[in-house]
Amino acid sequence: MELWYTEEHTSNVKFSMKVDKQIVSLQSDFQRIDVFESYEFGKVLVLDGFLMITEKDEFIYHEMIVHVPMAVNPNIKKVLVIGAGDGGTVRELTRYNNIEQIDMVEIDEKVVEVCKEHIPQTACKLTDERVNLYFEDGLKFVRTKHDEYDLIIVDSTDPFGPGEDLFTKEFYGNCFKALKEDGILVNQHESPYYTNDAIAMQRAHEKIKSVFEVARVYQVHIPTYPSGHWMFGFASKKYDPIKHLNEEAWNFLNIKTKYYNTDLHKGSFAIPNYVKELLNYDK
């Protein structure tokens, strides 16, 4: 007997992994949630059929979405995390002692419940005393905030399904308003490779660019995501992600990482020509 989990990366491309068993399968108010035990990638979280994280490569995603902004402004004290129900982003944030408050807003409480029980590797720090969990719509939460956060991390699903409103201009605008004058916004920015992902990436960049003075993207290599080539967005009211990189201060913290380092930080903002073209980057 063989069990395989398959995700369609496009209607003509499939990605499959052999699984030992299905640990969770349930329907929440928002989406279908599955957890598999796989042979190659350890536990795998799947929402509405789309792979979210695997135990084997989640460190790449979570280190890159957190340490890049933290190395630009190591004085960040108050952070808003939107989405991120698996807890991996919060886990990385809690490694900074000077962060005082982490508000995490996840629309689907069930995702957090499932991850706490079955994927402690990522969910282990959701009980940290600096963390406040809110189970509501991210757009609604951020709409009521003014001049409050040093950093907003949007760790969302794709721009269809329950994460759709986290890719809109009104969302980015309300994030701008919720950030302090030196605030930074980092977001899951889709992929340049397959057409539909690339369109989502273009649209997100266009909207962020119309709201923030600084709007850059950086790349990251995630083996289990479609094409493996993934992007994050870095937007800010004043910090340039390379010019203002504070290498010394970050390295002084001596945070042990598996993927991130400050050389890679600089390199990740160097992007291929076809991606620059897609984003009208130098114009």
Added chain:
Amino acid sequence: MDKRRNTEVTQNNAPIAEALDKHINNRVVRFDVPGHKGGRGDKELTDFFGERLLKIDVNSMKNLDNLSHPVSVIKDAQDLAAEAFGAKDCFFIVNGTTQAVQTMVMSACKAGDKIIMPRNVHKSAINSLVVCGAVPVYINPGINKRLGIALGMSVKDIEKAIEEHPDAKAILINNPTYYGICSDLEKIVEVAHKNNMLVLVDEAHGTHFYFGDNMPVSAMAAGADMAAVSIHKTGGSLTQSSILLCGESVDDNFVDYVRQIISLTQSTSASYLLMASLDIARKSLSLYGKEMFKKTVEFAEYARGEINKLGGYYAYDEEIIDGDAVFNFDKTKLSINTRDIGLAGIEVYDILRDEYGIQIEFGDLGNILAIISAGDRYMEIERLISALAEIKRIYSKDPVGMFDHDYINPEVIVAPQKAFYSSKKSVPIHESSGKISGEFIMAYPPGIPVLAPGEKITDEIISYVDYAKEKGSLLMGTQDMDVENINVVVEE
């Protein structure tokens, strides 16, 4: 015609849709129109619309009945709709609610007959006067100064109009208005019937009144003689499909006359897509309408509360009810006044679409209207609220200098039909003051005429047109597509 109702069908049936299903399964060979023959004739057409839709696009035939003379499945479907809406009879309309409104007026009035109506009617009503030659007696609907919107019809004004024009044949009422304002229908019906006048209700935006809980009274429940109901607006059928209802007060003879009037203007190739959509929408409304509109009201109430918290916007609710010209308010309507952020409604409407990808129903000078239905989700409601918050943050201006809109009371010099068909000449709008208009000017949406044929053009109207143009309102109606020139009546 056989008036007996087919007792074999119930609200759980959709006779037209069921007959279409059966027809397709029979794989009948097509040697009739339409020429696309179920889509086989044009691959691009089929790819674009989908095979199923093209197969259903058929013409009248024995087993599918005929809208011009319904005896089987269309009759059953219309009877079920009449039952669902509490009406004596129902006609399916495939040329838009415009046709339903025109049928009401043309059934009630002949050339030269008077009809009482508020001036803020949809252009379809005034167009029907051009077609049939009836003469309007306009009632000033009154304006809510704070909001700059026209109100409902005051019973006192109607009584006065009846006294002055006891020979009028009918009263046409817009209920609810686009903004959700309702008049005292029951009282108006009582007054009109006492004076032998028919009550015709343009209920284009009122489908939900027949199915939701705690809704304002519907035309049929109030005892009106006829009502034009745009099922496609809030009832879920396809665009352009509509129904015309006849109340218990009208006799069979009149109903048959109405059918004749409909056939003057209705297509003889009525679309089965539209008719089946009316049939299925009626079934859904009957079975799930109460629940659907409960959800709709919840969405609208939530949005109103949150939008009012933003400040600068005023999403109005039942507090505007005054027992007279605002006898009731339709709570499913999300009407928002934008004056205090210094933007015209039409400007907010444009920004929402161009910058945020959100299409709302309309913007006028002081308000926007978002249509809410059971098809919405909280996510989209949140997007609308958040986008409004952003528009306020980024675009708001000092409200000083906003146009203080007032109702422009028209002076009708010539009956609309006479003015429309008289000798006319084109003059620049800015040189037209004092002349009699030979055509319409309206801002669209909402499609309520600023000027109608036979009315005197004034400086006030011209400056209103200029302001509406400047704010980006889409003006139309004149022969000149740019609305720079207007045809005026050549006075002899």
